[in-house]
Amino acid sequence: MPDDLKAQESKATAWSGTWSAGFEPIYAMNRRAFECWAHGMAKLSHDMAQFMQSRLLEDSVMWDKLATCRDVTDAVDCETRFIAKASADYSEAAQKFLRLLFEVANNCNTGLRHAPNTGE
DSSP states (O other), X not given: OHHHHHHHHHHHHHHHHHHHHHHHHHHHHHXXXXXXXXXXXXXXXXXXXXXXXXXXXXXXXXXXXXXXXXXXHHHHHHHXXXXXXXXXXXXXXXXXXXXXXXXXXXXXXXXXXTSOOOOO
């Protein structure tokens, strides 16, 4: 009986080692994919925060200018310029953020395509 027990333990140890070795490339690939995604999202978050900060500053400047308007025509002109600038800024930012998202997706996908082959 002790020999049977040793054989079973040996088989279990061998199976565990084989399973761990087979899992390692998948773990490495997932780690690279997560790191790529995390770096990309950090860059996107940073750029979005900078954009929002600049827009809030421009919004406060607009309110100051609006407060100095002496009649409705001046106020409408001020708001019209503000809306045109804000629209252009938001459009440009949306395009920039979409490009960044595609860049992150392509970089992460490229990293995964160059990962070691885990198939048998």
